[in-house]
Amino acid sequence: MGFWEQKIVSIFRIVYLWISVVLLLTLYSCAEPVERLPYFNTPDFTPHFIQDDAEVEQNMTHTIGTFRFKNHLDQNVTNENVKGKIHVADFMFTSCGSICPKMTNNMKLVSEAFIHDDAVMLLSYSVTPWSDSVERLNEYVQDKEIKDPNWFFLTGSKSEIYNLARQSYFAEEDIGFTKDSTEFLHTEHFILVDQNQRIRGIYNGTLLVDVKQLIADIHTLKKE
Numbered sequence: 001m002g003f004w005e006q007k008i009v010s011i012f013r014i015v016y017l018w019i020s021v022v023l024l025l026t027l028y029s030c031a032e033p034v035e036r037l038p039y040f041n042t043p044d045f046t047p048h049f050i051q052d053d054a055e056v057e058q059n060m061t062h063t064i065g066t067f068r069f070k071n072h073l074d075q076n077v078t079n080e081n082v083k084g085k086i087h088v089a090d091f092m093f094t095s096c097g098s099i100c101p102k103m104t105n106n107m108k109l110v111s112e113a114f115i116h117d118d119a120v121m122l123l124s125y126s127v128t129p130w131s132d133s134v135e136r137l138n139e140y141v142q143d144k145e146i147k148d149p150n151w152f153f154l155t156g157s158k159s160e161i162y163n164l165a166r167q168s169y170f171a172e173e174d175i176g177f178t179k180d181s182t183e184f185l186h187t188e189h190f191i192l193v194d195q196n197q198r199i200r201g202i203y204n205g206t207l208l209v210d211v212k213q214l215i216a217d218i219h220t221l222k223k224e
Contacts, residue, residue, distance in 0.1 A: 035220055035223075036049070036050075036051060036220075036224055037192075037194075037200045037201060037217055037220055037221055037224075038200065038201075039056065039060045039198055039199070039200060040062075040170070040198075040199040040200065040201075040202065041059070041060050041061065041062045041199075042062070042170075042174075043170040043173055043174040043176075043177040044173065044174045045170065045173055045174075045202055048060065056198075060198055062198065062199070063168075063196065063197040063198055064079065064082075064164075064168045064169065064193055064197040064199075065079070065164060065167065065168040066078070066079045067079050067160065067164050067168075068156070069125070069154040069155060069156035069160075069161070070134050070154065070155055070156055071134075071137070071152040071153060071154055071155075072134060072137035072138040072140070072141050072152065072153040072154075073134075073138065073152075074134045074138075075152075077123070077152050077154060079197070081121070082121055082123070082193070082197070083197070084195050085118075085119050085120065085121050085195060086119060086120050086121070086192070086193065086194060086195060086218055086221055086222065087120070087121040087122065087123055087193050088107070088110060088120075088121075088122050088123070088190055088191065088192055088193070088214065088218075089122075089123045089124075089125065089169055089171075089190070089191045089193065090103055090107060090123075090124050090125070090189065090190050090191070090205055091124075091125050091126075091127050091161075091165050091171055091185060091186075091187055091189075092104065092124055092125070092126065092127065093126050093127050093128040093131070093132055094126070094128075094131075094132050094136055094137065094139075094140040095128065095131065099186075099188050099205075099206050102205075102206045103188060103190075103205040103206060104124070104144055106190075106205055106206065106207075106208065106211045107122060107124065107151075107190070107205065107211075108144070108146065109208075109211055109212075109215070110122060110190075110211065110214060110215055110218075111146070111148040111150075111151050113215045113218075114150075114218065115147070115148050115150075117150075118150060119195075119222065120150065120218060120222075121150045121151070121152070122148065122150060122151040122152070123151075123152055123154060124151070124152070124153045124154065125154045125161050125164070125165065126153065126154065126155045126161070127161065127162070127165070127184070127185045127186065129155040129156055129157070129158050129161060130158060132153075132155050133155065134155060137153040137154075137155055140153065141153060158181050159180075159181040161185075162179075162180070162181035162185050163180075163181070165185055165187075166179055166185070169191045169193075169199070170191070170199065170202075171185065171187045171189055171191065172185065172187050172189075173189075173202075188204055188205050188206045189202055189203065189204065189205060190202070190203040190204075190205040190210075190211070190214055191203075192214060192217060192218065192221070194221055194224075195221075200217070200221060201214065201217050
């Protein structure tokens with residue numbers, strides 16, 4: 001190959017590489033941004049769609065508070081256990097014959113979707129801790145054939161559970177925010193909490209369509 005032929009080949013290679021880079025940059029700039037779930041900072045569940053992390057840190061100040069309860073295996077579970085992880089919370093009791101069985105069955109769908117994922121935890125708080133002892137919760141888990149090592153059923157102080165549910169998780173939305181532990185807590189809500197303990201979603205745990213959306217939203221949250 002002569003001198004000029006080599007020069008022409010070199011020029012074509014440079015042009016080809018330049019076009020390739022331009023195309024890649026164009027495709028990158030046109031790519032869809034990563035979807036982000038809304039933030040919920042108040043018990044009325046007004047959604048805040050924020051893309052900027054600095055703005056989130058400045059304005060989304062509500063997080064799940066500290067807690068310490070016993071799980072169905074008689075282990076202490078605290079807010080430190082969910083730190084850096086996504087978790088879903090619900091509020092149930094083992095003797096409930098209305099919405100709780102359906103909620104547990106639907107939470108099993110969430111469990112099955114992430115059963116091998118240690119970055120996702122499920123917390124089911126008993127709202128009748130005076131009757132739902134560690135032993136009773138363990139029997140319930142066995143009866144429901146729940147095998148997920150990252151799904152804990154929790155019991156402890158009634159006032160602490162009720163306060164956490166209403167003040168931290170906004171479990172009954174704004175209608176329950178000012179209630180105390182003298183008023184019975186009963187809600188069908190599943191609450192999605194991100195790795196920084198901020199609320200990112202609320203779902204009707206008795207509705208399959210909501211549970212499917214919850215599973216999809218957890219996948220979205222994992223990509224943020």
